[in-house]
Amino acid sequence: TPFEKYQAVKKAYADAANEENAQAMGKYMRNLFPFYGLKTPTRRELSKPFLKGVTKEEIAWDLVDLCFEDDYREMQYFALDYLKRVEKQLTFSDLPKIKQLAETKSWWDSVDSLVKLVGQVFIRDEENKEKTAALILTWARDPDFWVRRTAIEFQLGLKEATDPELLGKIIDLNLGSQEFFINKAIGWALRDYSKTKPAWVRSYMASRELSPLSRREGSKYI
Known part of the structure; x- marks a missing residue:
């Protein structure tokens, strides 16, 4: 389910968290959001299993919403990476x-x-x-x-x-x-x-x- 996938991504990110990076990233973003401290290559690597095969499914807006409700900024980045994968399915609606x-x-x-x-x-x-x-x-x-x-x-x-x-x-x-x-x-x-x-x-x-x-x-x- 979207909720299970959201939780699995969150766990993968939390397990790889880096406090030092998190502080630097938060500062760069004017401390508007908390970060796990995952640099882009690390985050993309961790996200791979969760983005596999998504282009063949219907767009999971529930998953996107859960990620956007999350406090951690990397969760929004995951949702955006996901949407980039399914962008060919996006329409006017x-x-x-x-x-x-x-x-x-x-x-x-x-x-x-x-x-x-x-x-x-x-x-x-x-x-x-x-x-x-x-x-x-x-x-x-x-x-x-x-x-x-x-x-x-x-x-x-x-x-x-x-x-x-x-x-x-x-x-x-x-x-x-x-x-x-x-x-x-x-x-x-x-x-x-x-x-x-x-x-x-x-x-x-x-x-x-x-x-x-x-x-x-x-x-x-x-």
Whole structure:
């Protein structure tokens, strides 16, 4: 059952805990979450048996929720590794669930993993592409800035598959923000797309009042 799997992962992580690493990792994350102190290669090795064959099963949202309710940050990382494995099965109907995760124990490390899942839904679920775009435009206005950050960044790495008109609309809704994580995301989204369409990014940046941070980040390659 999802609960048994959750408990088994937790036990494997707890047995391998490293106090010294845990303190350093907690500090790096501003002590927002307790850590077991598992560095990424160790965590991935421990997770392997629990991620075997998951792509052939239905998505276990119960397991994901249990991991996101857990105090320890590595449990959220496990849930995100799991979702990355099953991302080909994600569709438009899973987006509210992903939004809920972006609002839970929110920090850049979890949100920036969720972003990639949204991008995959956008390019894979062809049938619902317009509905996905419309939904993400509502996220771009959400009161929670982590949800807005997800909207701004969701096309990262999509290169030619990026919808520049949608990107521009989402960023326009977030101009004038005082929030570091929003202005950084705007710069990051523009910088990423500038590798594919520098002319579009140049012209967009020339016609907008961007924060100094967004402008600096966005113009790195152009």
